Amino acid sequence: xxxxxxxxxxxxxxxxxxxxxxxxxxxxxxxxxxxxxxxxxxxxxxxxxxxxxxxxxxxxxxxxxxxxxxxxxxxxxxxxxxxxxxxxxxxxxxxxxxxxxxxxxxxxxxxxxxxxxxxxxxxxxxxxxxxxxxxxxxxxxxxxxxxxxxxxxxxxxxxxxxxxxxxxxxxxxxxxxxxxxxxxxxxxxxxxxxxxxxxxxxxxxxxxxxxxxxxxxxxxxxxxxxxxxxxxxxxxxxxxxxxxxxxxxxxxxxxxxxxxxxxxxxxxxxxxxxxxxxxxxxxxxxxxxxxxxxxxxxxxxxxxxx
Amino acid sequence: xxxxxxxxxxxxxxxxxxxxxxxxxxxxxxxxxxxxxxxxxxxxxxxxxxxxxxxxxxxxxxxxxxxxxxxxxxxxxxxxxxxxxxxxxxxxxxxxxxxxxxxxxxxxxxxxxxxxxxxxxxxxxxxxxxxxxxxxxxxxxxxxxxxxxxxxxxxxxxxxxxxxxxxxxxxxxxxxxxxxxxxxxxxxxxxxxxxxxxxxxxxxxxxxxxxxxxxxxxxxxxxxxxxxxxxxxxxxxxxxxxxxxxxxx
Numbered sequence: 001x002x003x004x005x006x007x008x009x010x011x012x013x014x015x016x017x018x019x020x021x022x023x024x025x026x027x028x029x030x031x032x033x034x035x036x037x038x039x040x041x042x043x044x045x046x047x048x049x050x051x052x053x054x055x056x057x058x059x060x061x062x063x064x065x066x067x068x069x070x071x072x073x074x075x076x077x078x079x080x081x082x083x084x085x086x087x088x089x090x091x092x093x094x095x096x097x098x099x100x101x102x103x104x105x106x107x108x109x110x111x112x113x114x115x116x117x118x119x120x121x122x123x124x125x126x127x128x129x130x131x132x133x134x135x136x137x138x139x140x141x142x143x144x145x146x147x148x149x150x151x152x153x154x155x156x157x158x159x160x161x162x163x164x165x166x167x168x169x170x171x172x173x174x175x176x177x178x179x180x181x182x183x184x185x186x187x188x189x190x191x192x193x194x195x196x197x198x199x200x201x202x203x204x205x206x207x208x209x210x211x212x213x214x215x216x217x218x219x220x221x222x223x224x225x226x227x228x229x230x231x232x233x234x235x236x237x238x239x240x241x242x243x244x245x246x247x248x249x250x251x252x253x254x255x256x257x258x259x260x261x262x263x264x265x266x267x268x269x270x271x272x273x274x275x276x277x278x279x280x281x282x283x284x285x286x287x288x289x290x291x292x293x294x295x296x297x298x299x300x301x302x303x304x305x306x
Numbered sequence: 307x308x309x310x311x312x313x314x315x316x317x318x319x320x321x322x323x324x325x326x327x328x329x330x331x332x333x334x335x336x337x338x339x340x341x342x343x344x345x346x347x348x349x350x351x352x353x354x355x356x357x358x359x360x361x362x363x364x365x366x367x368x369x370x371x372x373x374x375x376x377x378x379x380x381x382x383x384x385x386x387x388x389x390x391x392x393x394x395x396x397x398x399x400x401x402x403x404x405x406x407x408x409x410x411x412x413x414x415x416x417x418x419x420x421x422x423x424x425x426x427x428x429x430x431x432x433x434x435x436x437x438x439x440x441x442x443x444x445x446x447x448x449x450x451x452x453x454x455x456x457x458x459x460x461x462x463x464x465x466x467x468x469x470x471x472x473x474x475x476x477x478x479x480x481x482x483x484x485x486x487x488x489x490x491x492x493x494x495x496x497x498x499x500x501x502x503x504x505x506x507x508x509x510x511x512x513x514x515x516x517x518x519x520x521x522x523x524x525x526x527x528x529x530x531x532x533x534x535x536x537x538x539x540x541x542x543x544x545x546x547x548x549x550x551x552x553x554x555x
Binding site: 001002003004006007009010011059060062063064065066067070071107108109112223227230231232233234235238240242243245246249250253254257290291292293294296297298299300301302303 | 377390523541546
């Protein structure tokens with residue numbers, strides 16, 4: 001059964017969309033990540049214009065992350081003070097990102113920019129995760145390995161505008177989380193991702209937040225930044241397809257619940273190694289596509305269409 | 307479809323038999339079964355039947371043109387082992403949709419140059435690029451534009467042929483794909499005899515989103531801010547509601 005997407009201006013098989021949402025939801029349930037980094041490339045792959053894919057994926061993220069954020073909030077696992085500083089940066093970053101996106105569209109480089117960003121980020125991230133999880137698996141086999149130092153002083157602690165974050169038990173410069181939020185906000189606007197895959201490691205290793213508050217605070221930031229991106233994309237670029245979003249969500253929610261259950265059966269390190277391979281796979285695929293000679297060197301687009 | 311066609315032909319018959327009463331019989335008379343193509347939620351494309359009659363035997367060519375848009379054509383080149391859009395050319399007021407169908411192959415009806423001069427062929431379509439371009443480069447971009455539009459099904463060089471039932475009655479089916487642009491379409495019907503244009507008639511047709519999709523599109527167009535906020539609220543609500551049944555598990 002075909003469903004007509006009013007903003008994208010084309011028909012797509014509704015089962016394909018539900019399935020896509022389901023698979024991405026399942027993976028996000030298994031690995032505890034947003035899944036935007038898979039959703040956007042897959043949407044582009046099935047023929048959704050990149051601009052619509054990015055904006056609608058951001059909208060989908062709001063729905064996919066909201067229940068998780070509420071859950072963590074109820075359990076008191078959110079550092080609101082940190083969340084607020086992250087959000088200030090996130091709003092500015094996503095605003096800048098949406099503007100950048102409009103500029104890239106105008107000069108015809110959206111696809112290239114999106115692909116390059118994905119290759120770079122997913123490549124670096126996949127390698128890092130693979131190294132980390134391999135080490136963790138090895139460490140378990142040799143339990144007498146070296147322990148990480150609890151606290152190290154770096155240049156980050158020398159920055160001005162220090163703030164006290166009670167919930168995270170940190171006394172660091174507010175510029176660090178605001179800058180992190182800004183960077184992730186840009187990614188969110190340009191790539192249609194929540195940026196949890198950047199945010200979570202940065203919170204743990206760069207800010208030094210206790211791991212108990214990391215997922216909740218990261219999800220809170222993702223919900224609000226994704227909401228901001230959705231509104232800005234709708235106003236600035238007119239590329240949010242609500243019909244597409246809701247169809248993806250319908251499949252995604254079911255997938256996420258199944259994924260969470262499946263994920264509970266696997267061990268943490270193995271899970272992270274699997275996710276690392278998945279992330280690397282997407283990066284390699286995108287990188288290869290960039291170098292493949294297109295069937296037609298020319299492409300034509302109607303001006304003003306998404 | 308069949309019934310529609312028979313109905314249409316009956317209409318033509320009625321027209322044809324009624325016509326002789328007036329002394330000046332029409333050389334060419336054509337009509338569409340439908341002047342509105344409505345895009346609804348399940349839209350997968352639509353067919354509109356064009357039917358008509360000629361007073362004397364001749365050849366009929368039907369040209370359908372969609373609303374004009376500006377089209378940007380981009381050329382990729384290899385830079386540091388990746389393919390990058392390097393050149394772009396804008397064509398102004400290009401028909402977003404173009405299909406041509408005829409009762410015989412075009413080259414048998416009239417010389418290509420004559421059809422091109424009257425813009426009755428894809429080759430004759432007036433496509434003027436912005437800015438200064440060398441003629442061969444302009445030609446390269448022009449053919450790329452047509453190729454790209456043909457690939458997405460928006461340009462059809464040989465659509466469903468025009469069929470004659472006897473010597474006077476003709477009909478054809480205009481097929482609009484699912485990605486058809488919305489707006490006002492021109493349907494031109496040309497009657498040719500001995501390689502010369504005898505008569506032309508222009509019909510109009512509108513393609514527009516209707517119902518739910520139209521409302522979504524209009525809303526997103528006219529009040530983007532409210533649309534964005536509602537899109538966010540709906541997604542959040544859906545995400546939260548959907549998680550409720552699983553909460554206790």
